Amino acid sequence: MEKVTESLVLTSSIAVAAVLATFVALWSRRWWRRRSYYKYPPTVGSVLGLVLRYHRIYDHLTEISRRHKTFRILMGLNCYEIYTCDPAVVEHILSSKFHIYGKGSYNYDVMEDLFGDGIFTVDAGKWLHQRKLSSRQFSTRFLKDYSSKNFKKNAAKIAEVVSGATTSGEVLDVQDLFMRSTMDSIFEVAFGIELNCVHGSDKEGREFVRAFDESNELIMWRYVNPFWKLERFLNVGSEGKLRKNIYRVDEYVYKIINKKISLGLNKITQGEDILSRFLLERAEDSNELSLKYLRDIMLNFVIAGKDTTAGTLSWFFFMLCMHPSVQKKVDREVEVLVGKADSFEDFAMGITEAALAEMNYLRASLSETLRLYPAVPLDGKMCFEDDRLPDGLDIWKGESISYQPYAMGRMKYIWGEDAEEFRPERWLDEQGVYRQESPYKFTAFQAGPRMCLGKDFAYRQMMIFAAVLVR
Structure with a gap:
């Protein structure tokens, strides 16, 4: 009996070994074939x-x-x-x-x-839905007029701060100043509320801005922190801090949304901000725009219009300081197209859409900044x-x-031998008119179906801020 059992075990072992050997042989053959076929x-x-x-x-x-x-x-x-x-x-x-x-x-x-389920995190149906919703908003004349008025007001406000610092000899952190100013702009365009970060918003507003900025930094840290999911589960470290910050952000945003809803449709209809427009959409089809979904959409708008513009403006003025000849050309162009005024506010309000359309060198200088510092x-x-x-x-x-x-932006095979030089002229044709580059070569605003809907919105804001501050 023992010999029979031993024989069965031996036979089974040989069979298993044979099966494994066959599997390994087939897998190896497939692996080598795959390796030789694929590159x-x-x-x-x-x-x-x-x-x-x-x-x-x-x-x-x-x-x-x-x-x-x-x-x-x-x-x-x-x-x-x-x-x-x-x-x-x-x-x-x-x-x-x-x-x-x-x-x-x-x-x-x-x-x-x-x-959340905002446009920067989702694919397929939710992405397409938000793309259509946002496209309708960005194509309307009201948003263009409302945002331009807002940008001019905030450009004048930031110019007052810079002028005051010049008079007193105070040193400014210009990137922080731009961050606060662009937050004022995008928040008012998005929510219809003036945070007034430039001059110091109220305690609740300051806490929201701090929590939002810190949350964004902590989210980016996840890409290089292999233990973030464990930290989130244990609610410790950076993830514990992130959870507290997101709670503050949600508390503030939901309060704004609910307050606006409580005003009623008649008041909402009069609103020129993006939230009011979306609330009108929600009234027509409440199934597609829950409060959580609205919150996600709006926060994606805020991040799209705040750090991106502030960072670009910071690099733009740095590049002007490093290239005085470029600064002189921008200054001359703005002076010719806008003229002079008695106050920063009057000057800002005097910047017309027609003048912006003719500021070819300023737009070229901003594009060159984005090429090198996207x-x-x-x-x-x-x-x-x-x-x-x-x-x-x-x-x-x-x-x-x-x-x-x-x-x-630094590849010579894309931009030529002078790829690493700051040269706005590369964006102008023989008549000095701004010309577009392929979005697959100049990728600062993505390309294809995901091309940034706020591209013109961003250029308008940056050009208004730059024109006021350069003058």
Whole structure:
């Protein structure tokens, strides 16, 4: 009996070993065949290298991009992230194959706690719904007029602060000043409420701004913190701080929304802000715009119109300081088109749409700033199905690919030998008229179906602020 049992065990073991050997052989054959058929971007480093160079991560990625248009970095066990500066690949993921590239579940997990189901976190149906809603708002004349009036008012306000500091010899943190001013602008356009961050808002407003800014920083930290989910579960560290901040943000935003709803439809109809417009949409179809969904949409508007514009204006004035000849040309153009006035407010209000349309050199200078210092230096998409890129390289379902506006602005094969020089003239034709560049080459506002709806909105705000402050 024992011999029979031993024989059965031995036979079973041999059978299992044979099955395993067959499986390994087939898998190896398939692996080698797959390896020989598919072509992958070169692997140039690991996530550890990114963490160690976090303080200069964009310059580090730029250095690699000079050697490889498209490359990948090892993020974990057999897990890679792809980076590209190739305009053909950018067009492929943002336009030609738009339907198989999106924010994806990973980005949604990272950003959802703060930005919810807003346009910067979602794909497919929710993205399309918000895109249509937002497109209707940005195409209306009322928003253009209302926002322009708002920008001029806040540009005059910030000019008063700078003028006062000049007289007293006070040193200003100009980026902080722009951050406060652009928050005033976007919040009033979005919610119809004047925060007055430039001159010091009330305690509740200050707490909201602090909590919102801090939350945004902590959300970005998640991308390089492998333990953030554990910290969130335990409610400790940066995640514990984030939860408290998001509570403050929600408390303030829901209070504004509920207060506006309580005014009734007659009052809401008279409102010129974006929230009022969305509340009217909600009255027509309450199923699609819950209070939570409204909150998410509005916070995405705020982040889109605050840090991006403030950062660009900060770099713009830095570049003018470094290039006095450019500053003189901008100054001359604004003086010719707008003239002079007795006060900052009068000067700002004198900037007409016709004058803005003719400020070719100012627009070129802002575009050149965005080329070298884009508001979003790196933008990632998730691949939803296996794909082959235009350069013949392969990407697998579930992998992430990021195009690099910061690095692309420094590539000689895209912009020429003077790619790293600040030269606004590259944006002008022979008659000195501003000319557009391909959005797959100049990616500061994305491209394809996800092209930024607020592009003209952002240029108008930056040009008004710049014109007032330069004069």
